[in-house]
Amino acid sequence: MKHVLILGGGYAGMMAALRLTAKLRAHKDDIHITLINASDTFTERIRLHQAAVGKPLPQYSIPKMLKKRNIQFIQGWVTAIEPNQHQVRVQIEKELQTFHYDILIYALGSHTDLDSIPGIRDYAYTLDEKSAQKLKQHLPRIAAKSGTLVICGGGLTGIETATELAEHFPTLHTRLVTQGQLGGGLSPKGRKYIHKVFSKLNIQRDEQVSVRAINHNAILLDNGHTISYDILIWAGSFNAPELAKQAGITVNNKNQILIDQYLRSISHPDIFVVGDAGQFVSSPEATIRMACATAMPMGARGGENVAALIQSKPLTAFHFNYLLQCISLGRRVGLIQFVHGDDTPKERILTGKIGAWVKELICRFTIWSLKIERYFPGAYKWAGAKRGNQIIHYEHEKSYRNV
Ligand SMILES: Cc1cc2nc3c(=O)[nH]c(=O)nc-3n(C[C@H](O)[C@H](O)[C@H](O)COP(=O)(O)OP(=O)(O)OC[C@H]3O[C@@H](n4cnc5c(N)ncnc54)[C@H](O)[C@@H]3O)c2cc1C
Structure with a gap:
């Protein structure tokens, strides 16, 4: 029995979990998948500025979102990763528990950098x-x-x-x-x-x-x-949690784990990283933005690659193109900025009520995508997945096939 442990139930971790089980349906008796998250409700981080004005956000139960997909959910706080022992320490209520893994999916996201300026x-x-x-x-x-x-x-x-x-x-x-x-x-x-x-x-x-x-x-x-x-x-920049750095995993100056084109840690290839917590090493001058827009595609590709690894199939490099930047400007108006694949802006924009409407649709789309992925495994798609992208230029194509 192989154990896949997923840390973090945000956009990236949830998508990775759902895509992984979709690809492993034939192996479900040989694989044990566990997802650990601080809360048992899904945080719509992209709406937290709305929460700040007191608007109640919809509550989505993570166990419900994962229902019937053969994923064990644990609510707890990850306190340490011990990559050499293939284990993770988790605080669950008053007890510190240890979880073993064969493959780890690290999706602990990011938080505002609180130390860039004194005060x-x-x-x-x-x-x-x-x-x-x-x-x-x-x-x-x-x-x-x-x-x-x-x-x-x-x-x-x-x-x-x-x-x-x-x-x-x-x-x-x-x-x-x-x-x-x-x-x-x-x-x-x-x-x-x-x-x-x-x-x-x-x-x-x-x-x-x-x-x-x-x-x-x-x-x-x-x-x-x-x-x-x-x-x-x-409202400054984000940093990833320090856990990976403390564990001796290779990270950049934002504590993001450095990953190859298959989303694997360059120092610990049995750790896959999806979402804000990872950054590609292949092209340091062209980093991808910490965003929900990139976290979900990374989650889907990460889940697929872990499934491929377990089935001794070749891994697929992550490819992605940016399409839009969607900005709410209060509840009444919004701005949709069309962008090139590398996120540089085009001249074209949508504004006003239409801008607000498109932005709201995109926010809802993130939740719909997770729901649809549960009912129709593999349904979630993203721009540039196959065509190759204009952002990350991989220097080498190297495949790891053994866990
Ligand atoms: C106000 C705001 C608006 C935004 N708007 C947009 C937008 O319009 N478009 C866009 O693309 N992006 C937007 N973003 C950025 C986007 O929210 C993040 O890039 C995205 O959430 C990253 O997804 P993730 O799954 O990697 O991490 P997260 O969504 O941060 O999920 C990480 C999960 O891990 C859990 N976790 C962390 N540490 C631990 C631990 N030690 N133990 C257990 N669990 C842990 C967290 O509780 C969380 O559930 C916005 C961010 C903010 C704050």
């Missing part, structure tokens, strides 16, 4: 799940006294958060501070539209300014100025 950890809220829940409690109080909300980060998460909160709490003085340009990865037309919506929602913008430190009521900028706040949200 984030102590004073800022983030868009991580627990912090978003706390924001929900504090924001109405700050809005009632027309306080100042400062959001640091002009990427897509910062933009979505600023517009969501400014629209929901019009009495807040909302201010977004960013090191680069607001929506730097968008086309000029896309950026122009973002500025238009920000102006409409009275969101003040401070572009091209770097934050040096944060204290209890102000952010200190590199140019010597300070910006006071009543409530601060840090």
